[in-house]
Amino acid sequence: MQVRQLDHLNLSVADFERTAQWYGRVFGFAVVEQGVRDGRRWGVLRAGDALLCVYEHPELKFADSEQLAERGFHGLAHLGLRITDRAAWLRTLETEKLEHLYWRYPHSESWYVTDPTGWEIEVALWDNDAVRFD
Numbered sequence: 001m002q003v004r005q006l007d008h009l010n011l012s013v014a015d016f017e018r019t020a021q022w023y024g025r026v027f028g029f030a031v032v033e034q035g036v037r038d039g040r041r042w043g044v045l046r047a048g049d050a051l052l053c054v055y056e057h058p059e060l061k062f063a064d065s066e067q068l069a070e071r072g073f074h075g076l077a078h079l080g081l082r083i084t085d086r087a088a089w090l091r092t093l094e095t096e097k098l099e100h101l102y103w104r105y106p107h108s109e110s111w112y113v114t115d116p117t118g119w120e121i122e123v124a125l126w127d128n129d130a131v132r133f134d
Contacts, residue, residue: 008044008051009079013117016041016056022116023052026096027081050081062118078112078120084129107132 013019016034023029023045029052034043041056068075083089093100093111101112108126115121126132 005049008053010053010055011079011117011119012057012060013054013115013119014056014058014060014062015116016043016054018116019054019056020045023047026092026098026113064118064120076119078122080110080122080124082124082126084125086125089123089125106134 020029020031020043024031027047029045029047029050031043032046034041036042043054045052045054063071063075065075065077089111092098093113098113103110103112107130108124110125111123113121113123
C-alpha cells in the first residue's frame with residue numbers, strides 16, 4: 001500500500017460562512033458538501049484535488065502552535081497550499097489586502113497568511129512547478 005496524496009485537512013473554524021467565502025475568494029475553493037451535525041455547520045471545500053473539511057465552533061478560542069506549545073500541547077503549525085501562478089497570487093494579496101510574511105527557499109518561495117479563524121497557511125510556489133530537494 002502506498003499513499004497517493006493527502007486527502008483532506010479537517011479544521012474547526014469560528015464562522016463557517018465567513019471561512020467558506022474567504023477560501024473561495026482567496027484560493028478558489030467551493031463548498032461541495034455541507035450540513036449540520038449536532039447543531040453545528042460543517043462543510044467540505046474543494047479547489048482542484050485539495051479538500052478542506054471545516055466545522056463551525058464559534059465558542060472555541062483559537063491558539064496557534066506556539067501558544068499551544070507554551071501550554072505543553074502539540075498543534076498544527078500551518079497548512080500548505082501549492083500554487084502555479086505567481087502574478088495571480090500577487091494580485092490576490094493586493095486585492096484582499098492580506099498581511100503576509102514572504103520567504104525564499106532554495107527551490108521555492110512562500111507567503112504566509114492567516115484565515116479568518118487564525119489558521120496559518122503557507123502558499124508555496126515551486127521553481128518551474130517542480131518539487132525538488134538537493
